[in-house]
Amino acid sequence: MAKAAGCSQATVSVVLNNVTDIKISPDLRTRVLEAARRLGYGLASPIRRAGLGDLRGGCIGFIVDQLATTPEAVNAIEGARHASWENDVTILVAQTQGRAEHERKAVARLLQAGAQGIVYMSIFTRRVSIDAVFDDLPVPLVLLNCYTSDNRFPAVVPDEATGGHMATASLIGKGHRRIATIVGESFMEAAQDRLAGYRQALAEAGLAYDDRLVVEGNWTPTSGFESTQKLLSLEEPPTAIFCQNDKMAMGCFNAITEAGMRIPDDLSVVGYDDDEISRHLRPQLTTLELPHRPMGAWAIEQLARKPLAGRHEIHKVGCTLIERASTKGCVTRQ
Structure with a gap:
């Protein structure tokens, strides 16, 4: 909140x-109370x-x-x-x-x-x-x-499957057709369900699943960096990448910048978790907030x-x- x-x-x-012995401006107090009611x-x-x-x-x-x-x-x-x-x-x-x-x-x-x-x-x-x-x-x-x-x-x-679907569908809605995803460790249910949502969104849009566009990371920035390098080396690289957590998205950002490309002009990126870091990346990261x-x-x-x-x-x-x-x-x- x-x-x-x-x-x-x-x-x-x-x-x-x-608390009455700490001074809070009326505007700030009103903003907090309005946010409380809204949430x-x-x-x-x-x-x-x-x-x-x-x-x-x-x-x-x-x-x-x-x-x-x-x-x-x-x-x-x-x-x-x-x-x-x-x-x-x-x-x-x-x-x-x-x-x-x-x-x-x-x-x-x-x-x-x-x-x-x-x-x-x-x-x-x-x-x-x-x-x-x-x-x-x-x-x-x-x-x-x-x-x-x-x-x-x-x-x-x-609802991780729906979350993966939302992330992917948001990119499809912007016209992207070659969308990659960097998944977390495959033994984890969150990674499995987010990937299932990704596949469902592609299928609903009539887009073929391409396993070359699916790279496994391990939730760390380093794995996001290395996975993005693999994706950018493809003969037909993606126009968008769905990173299944924000830490991998940070590594993804670094790999894209190192390749001389710009976000989002050359490549769109979506993260997951709404980690604090998502608001400090430049540009700020589109992501999903866990509930x-x-x-x-x-x-x-x-x-x-x-x-x-x-x-x-x-x-x-x-x-x-x-x-x-x-x-x-x-x-x-x-």
Whole structure:
């Protein structure tokens, strides 16, 4: 929400928590409150309308395997916090590094602290086999960015296939017909689903899939650089590249510049994740924003509803395409 209001997260917290001993200009306060209403925080939030019932004045446990590697976990926790702040619900966070013994200790301590529900999050979207300690919890459990094979718990994940489709379709809509993609590591579900969305968008537009235009990276800038070099060396290079994360897009930018080409005049580029770096590249990067904040809010809503035992449909939340300056209409090469 700080991005939407054009200010720091600290300023957002000051405004939303009605801190009176810190001076905030009326214009900035209004901008933050308008962004909050637009994004569904506070009084406009569906969580607020549903009510948190017995969670009010209590606490919720958040168990995550990693906090420091990417911003996704922090964004999800922030979404959960915004969904519950008016109801005086405290979020307690435990990082376990995916170790079962750490998870068991975290569960015991969170329950001892009075947690009235637990959110279990994986930093990578995947199917998980969770420890038996979660089978007999006295409080509800919701899975965030992961799911189990038997779907016995409510679970929420990003709609990555639709995201890959949106990224590709945005380039097709600008007239591009030879569109490459740099995928992440193929064993990861996010990479598989984004590629599936890419292929679907091509098929819907009547464009043939060309495996020469699909290069596997590993999410790093270096792999984006090297993959772009391969694509530019083709006899018929692409006019646009969909990089499946923003770090690979950064490497892609460098390879295009090193080749003496310009973005987007000679080549359009789309990224994925809306990493902070996407706003500092020149030109600024068109990308997709992962929905971890609304996913965190959804998890809190499910805990408030006290889900019953049984099979639960995996809830998918759509990504948002953020148009910036790295794409334009197709350039026809002579």
